[in-house]
Amino acid sequence: MTSDVTATTSSTPDSRVRDEIPALRIRGLVKHFGAKPAVDTLDLVVPSGSFYGLVGPNGAGKTTTLSMATGLLRPDSGQISIHGVDVWSNLLDAKRLVGNLSDGVRLFDRLTGLQLVTYAGLLSGLTREVVVERAHDLLDLLDLDAASGTLVIDYSAGMTKKIALACALVHAPRLLVLDEPFESVDPVSAANIRDILEGFVTSGGTVIVSSHAMDLVQRMCDHVAIIAQGRVLAAGTTAEVRGDSTLEDRFVELVGGRRTGEGPAWLRLS
Amino acid sequence: MVATLVKLRFLLLANSLKKKPWQLVAVIIGALYGLGLLVGAVALLFALSFGSIEFARTVTVLAGAALIIGWTILPMLTSGIDQTVDSARLATFPIPLNTLVLSLAISGVLGVPGIVTLIAALATAGTWWKHPAAAIVAVVCAVVGVLTCVIGSRMLVALSSRIGAGRRAREAKGILIFVPLLLLGPIIFGLSQMFRDAPNLFPRIAEIVSWTPFGAIWAVPADVALGNPGRAALEFLIGVATLAALLLLWRWGLARALETPNRPAQSTSRARGLGLFGVFSGTPSGAVAARALTYWIRDPRYAQALIAVPLVPVLIFVYAGGNDNLAALNTVAPIIAVLLSMSIYTDVSYDNTAFALHLQSGVSGRADRTGRVLALAVFAAPISIGLAVASVAVSGTWQILPGLLGITTGVLLTGFGVSSFVSGRFVFAVPAPGESPFTSKPGGGVSLMLSTFATWSMVGILVIPEMVLAIVGFALDIPILGWLSLVVGILLGSGLMVIGIRQGGAILDRRGPDLLAKLQAHR
Numbered sequence: 001m002t003s004d005v006t007a008t009t010s011s012t013p014d015s016r017v018r019d020e021i022p023a024l025r026i027r028g029l030v031k032h033f034g035a036k037p038a039v040d041t042l043d044l045v046v047p048s049g050s051f052y053g054l055v056g057p058n059g060a061g062k063t064t065t066l067s068m069a070t071g072l073l074r075p076d077s078g079q080i081s082i083h084g085v086d087v088w089s090n091l092l093d094a095k096r097l098v099g100n101l102s103d104g105v106r107l108f109d110r111l112t113g114l115q116l117v118t119y120a121g122l123l124s125g126l127t128r129e130v131v132v133e134r135a136h137d138l139l140d141l142l143d144l145d146a147a148s149g150t151l152v153i154d155y156s157a158g159m160t161k162k163i164a165l166a167c168a169l170v171h172a173p174r175l176l177v178l179d180e181p182f183e184s185v186d187p188v189s190a191a192n193i194r195d196i197l198e199g200f201v202t203s204g205g206t207v208i209v210s211s212h213a214m215d216l217v218q219r220m221c222d223h224v225a226i227i228a229q230g231r232v233l234a235a236g237t238t239a240e241v242r243g244d245s246t247l248e249d250r251f252v253e254l255v256g257g258r259r260t261g262e263g264p265a266w267l268r269l270s
Numbered sequence: 271m272v273a274t275l276v277k278l279r280f281l282l283l284a285n286s287l288k289k290k291p292w293q294l295v296a297v298i299i300g301a302l303y304g305l306g307l308l309v310g311a312v313a314l315l316f317a318l319s320f321g322s323i324e325f326a327r328t329v330t331v332l333a334g335a336a337l338i339i340g341w342t343i344l345p346m347l348t349s350g351i352d353q354t355v356d357s358a359r360l361a362t363f364p365i366p367l368n369t370l371v372l373s374l375a376i377s378g379v380l381g382v383p384g385i386v387t388l389i390a391a392l393a394t395a396g397t398w399w400k401h402p403a404a405a406i407v408a409v410v411c412a413v414v415g416v417l418t419c420v421i422g423s424r425m426l427v428a429l430s431s432r433i434g435a436g437r438r439a440r441e442a443k444g445i446l447i448f449v450p451l452l453l454l455g456p457i458i459f460g461l462s463q464m465f466r467d468a469p470n471l472f473p474r475i476a477e478i479v480s481w482t483p484f485g486a487i488w489a490v491p492a493d494v495a496l497g498n499p500g501r502a503a504l505e506f507l508i509g510v511a512t513l514a515a516l517l518l519l520w521r522w523g524l525a526r527a528l529e530t531p532n533r534p535a536q537s538t539s540r541a542r543g544l545g546l547f548g549v550f551s552g553t554p555s556g557a558v559a560a561r562a563l564t565y566w567i568r569d570p571r572y573a574q575a576l577i578a579v580p581l582v583p584v585l586i587f588v589y590a591g592g593n594d595n596l597a598a599l600n601t602v603a604p605i606i607a608v609l610l611s612m613s614i615y616t617d618v619s620y621d622n623t624a625f626a627l628h629l630q631s632g633v634s635g636r637a638d639r640t641g642r643v644l645a646l647a648v649f650a651a652p653i654s655i656g657l658a659v660a661s662v663a664v665s666g667t668w669q670i671l672p673g674l675l676g677i678t679t680g681v682l683l684t685g686f687g688v689s690s691f692v693s694g695r696f697v698f699a700v701p702a703p704g705e706s707p708f709t710s711k712p713g714g715g716v717s718l719m720l721s722t723f724a725t726w727s728m729v730g731i732l733v734i735p736e737m738v739l740a741i742v743g744f745a746l747d748i749p750i751l752g753w754l755s756l757v758v759g760i761l762l763g764s765g766l767m768v769i770g771i772r773q774g775g776a777i778l779d780r781r782g783p784d785l786l787a788k789l790q791a792h793r
Contacts, residue, residue: 070630071629071630071783072626072629072630072783072786073783073786073787074783074784074787091632092632095629095630095631095632096632098630100630102626102630104623105623105624105626106622106623106624106626106703107624107627108561108565108621108624108627109624109703110564110565110568110569110703111561111564112545114543114544115544115545115547115561115564118544118547118557119547119557119560119561119627120627120631122547122552122553122554122556122557123554123557123558123627123628123631123632123633124631124632124633125554125632125633127552128547128548128552129552131552132544149543151568167627168630171631
């Protein structure tokens with residue numbers, strides 16, 4: 001167990017990505033909702049070409065951090081840059097580099113799947129010919145081609161995640177930021193999505209996922225950060241962070257909050 | 271159990287009000303407004319007792335039938351009623367079906383619209399106070415009638431969530447609303463011809479309606495007063511049978527809804543390709559326009575704005591007192607132009623957090639504004655101009671057409687500008703996507719009314735030049751002023767529209783994330 005990984009460092013042991021400008025660099029990020037700090041001087045460096053997992057308990061500030069990193073929520077203070085582009089002074093340039101799947105945000109769900117992806121592409125400034133071609137490719141890739149003419153409101157939760165992912169991918173971003181991409185996605189679709197993301201990383205892209213599924217993050221991500229109460233508790237390569245134990249054990253150890261006992265007597269049937 | 275469920279309804283209302291104190295104020299203003307309407311209706315019904323029985327019969331039958339049709343059809347077209355106590359959410363609890371039916375019926379009557387309807391219906395007893403037997407019958411019939419209203423609306427919602435939930439049905443609904451609107455001008459012209467050719471049309475319609483399930487129950491007291499007990503009994507039978515049939519249908523639909531609360535996703539009908547996205551230009555603003563127009567057709571919340579459109583000419587016709595003063599009809603086109611052009615000032619609020627897509631993709635505020643206006647203009651311009659032409663045709667005042675067109679286009683274009691500006695800056699408490707347009711947030715209706723008043727005043731001030739030119743032209747009969755008004759309306763209106771779109775777009779570019787944060791807080 002290494003304790004020196006609790007503070008994020010800009011260098012990484014991964015030789016593939018050393019010395020490059022990081023895909024995402026966050027310094028001293030602060031966001032208050034009322035008096036309560038949601039994000040409390042958070043620092044994070046996501047190396048270019050990494051598959052980065054963000055884990056933390058409910059209310060840890062994951063979604064808030066990712067919203068600020070992608071230009072959807074204005075930070076109180078702190079710097080965020082994507083591939084060297086300062087997000088909040090060059091919003092448009094930064095947004096071109098990022099594909100975003102937000103959790104807890106609605107979609108224009110009265111469009112069909114094909115229309116929604118087309119809409120996302122056209123809004124990004126692509127021409128209709130390019131968008132239509134890419135939309136069909138993406139729907140095919142995500143096994144949604146059979147449902148391309150169905151309204152998104154009639155999609156299952158898993159299909160909705162997939163169409164949102166297609167919207168995030170249509171403008172060919174360099175950095176993908178995915179908030180809870182595997183929530184309520186069936187195992188087969190999850191495996192397919194994972195293949196797509198791994199392919200994206202292999203080809204030089206960077207992926208950030210936030211998730212509650214420790215097993216998944218441990219298997220899938222080469223880097224991980226544990227966030228609680230708006231701060232980074234540990235960050236680094238997955239091997240560094242989990243050390244000898246599993247990521248889940250390490251997470252519980254750092255975050256705390258396990259309770260012991262059997263619950264009230266009336267709940268025990270025998 | 272019944273009491274618990276009825277209490278639940280009021281508890282939900284109280285809790286939602288506690289969260290937002292200013293909404294309570296809005297609710298109180300709304301209640302006062304309802305009270306005002308109610309007092310007017312009750313007074314009118316009493317006043318009927320001093321006229322002839324036949325006249326009172328015509329009015330009560332037609333108004334009652336309109337009441338039942340309104341209660342049943344409106345939620346059908348706009349998909350939703352006050353679902354404060356949603357039967358689907360009760361599916362997990364072990365509640366006997368009959369208890370549920372009774373509780374939902376009672377809590378339906380005890381809502382604000384239910385209470386208002388009930389009191390107004392009971393006031394028909396006042397219409398017949400000179401005929402005691404008829405007055406007593408009227409009380410019984412009022413209860414039956416109000417139950418028919420409430421259960422009819424519940425029944426259709428329960429059934430339509432079975433049948434009408436498919437995409438095809440939803441789109442059919444959209445077209446059901448749009449086609450008559452586009453033909454509104456010719457329809458008004460045709461109807462006015464009909465009324466001219468056939469006087470005494472209303473009593474004859476009432477005579478027919480009194481035999482239908484909608485009107486029968488309201489005709490009973492009148493026929494008692496007229497001394498036709500046989501006919502009254504028959505009509506009472508029709509009314510009660512209607513109620514029983516609706517009740518059974520509702521119970522059946524509810525039972526089905528509880529067995530299969532979540533209908534499976536359907537991936538059948540398809541291959542419609544890009545739809546409107548293939549029609550508009552492949553630019554960001556074209557995409558926004560295609561999306562917005564698709565929503566006008568598919569989203570019931572937008573339909574709410576459209577329902578007002580055919581009501582305006584009817585109301586103005588009624589206020590103007592029938593055939594005497596057709597010139598009042600000339601105000602229809604400008605009013606519709608305001609209604610339609612201001613209907614998008616809550617557009618971003620309607621998007622709700624889906625607006626995040628616009629932020630993520632970095633679409634410029636100006637393209638966003640332009641697209642929304644474009645989608646609206648596609649149908650608002652033909653409807654408004656068509657109505658202007660139809661109204662001068664009906665009233666036979668062709669000489670005022672240029673001035674009227676000046677005011678109408680001026681109002682329309684200025685309204686586009688004002689709503690583009692306002693919707694980029696403010697977030698309003700509107701129903702969320704998928705929520706019933708009529709549920710709204712408690713008090714949201716009134717806060718919307720206040721902001722509507724503010725924005726309408728803004729438009730009113732900005733269109734003063736073309737308005738004054740046209741009105742002076744009408745009053746002094748100087749045709750050239752009418753033409754001048756048309757020119758000013760088009761030029762000034764276009765200028766204000768461009769300014770509104772630019773300024774609104776600039777605000778959106780600057781404050782987009784803050785707007786999204788507010789949308790998330792309102793969710």
